Amino acid sequence: MARRAGVSADALRERDAFLSAPPDWRLNEFRDAEVVSHAVERIIGKLAMPELEPADLRLARDWVKIVGPELARHAAPGRLEGGVLTVFATGGSWYAELRRTANARLLPRIRAALDPIRVSSLRVLPAPALAAR
Numbered sequence: 001m002a003r004r005a006g007v008s009a010d011a012l013r014e015r016d017a018f019l020s021a022p023p024d025w026r027l028n029e030f031r032d033a034e035v036v037s038h039a040v041e042r043i044i045g046k047l048a049m050p051e052l053e054p055a056d057l058r059l060a061r062d063w064v065k066i067v068g069p070e071l072a073r074h075a076a077p078g079r080l081e082g083g084v085l086t087v088f089a090t091g092g093s094w095y096a097e098l099r100r101t102a103n104a105r106l107l108p109r110i111r112a113a114l115d116p117i118r119v120s121s122l123r124v125l126p127a128p129a130l131a132a133r
Contacts, residue, residue, distance in 0.1 A: 055117045055119075056079060059080070066109050066113045075087055075088060076127070080119065083118050083119060084123050085121075085122050086122075086123045087102060087122050087123070088125055088126070089124055090127040099124045102124050103122055107121065107122055110122070
């Protein structure tokens with residue numbers, strides 16, 4: 001990874017760790033928008049480039065506003081790669097419902113929130129805790 005001027009290696013490692021970690025459903029970190037928002041702001045502040053905020057961080061910070069509090073309790077954003085956003089869902093009924101309706105119901109809201117970043121589709125996967133059962 002290329003190092004940007006004024007950005008410490010520690011800040012870049014912290015950002016990468018945040019982006020690569022799957023949602024931890026036992027601790028419900030994505031259910032507490034203030035905790036996520038604070039962490040994202042702290043990381044971006046360390047990077048000293050708030051105008052270049054990655055889509056993954058914007059999604060983590062604004063997830064509750066984008067999808068609503070009910071859905072945010074049962075789903076969390078993953079990585080955005082090649083225009084495809086991975087969404088992790090917990091619980092059998094939530095997972096099944098999101099697989100069936102995510103592109104029709106959520107995709108327009110996510111596209112509006114991330115504009116001008118292109119999101120072509122959503123891929124819904126079971127949350128890691130669910131998949132381990």
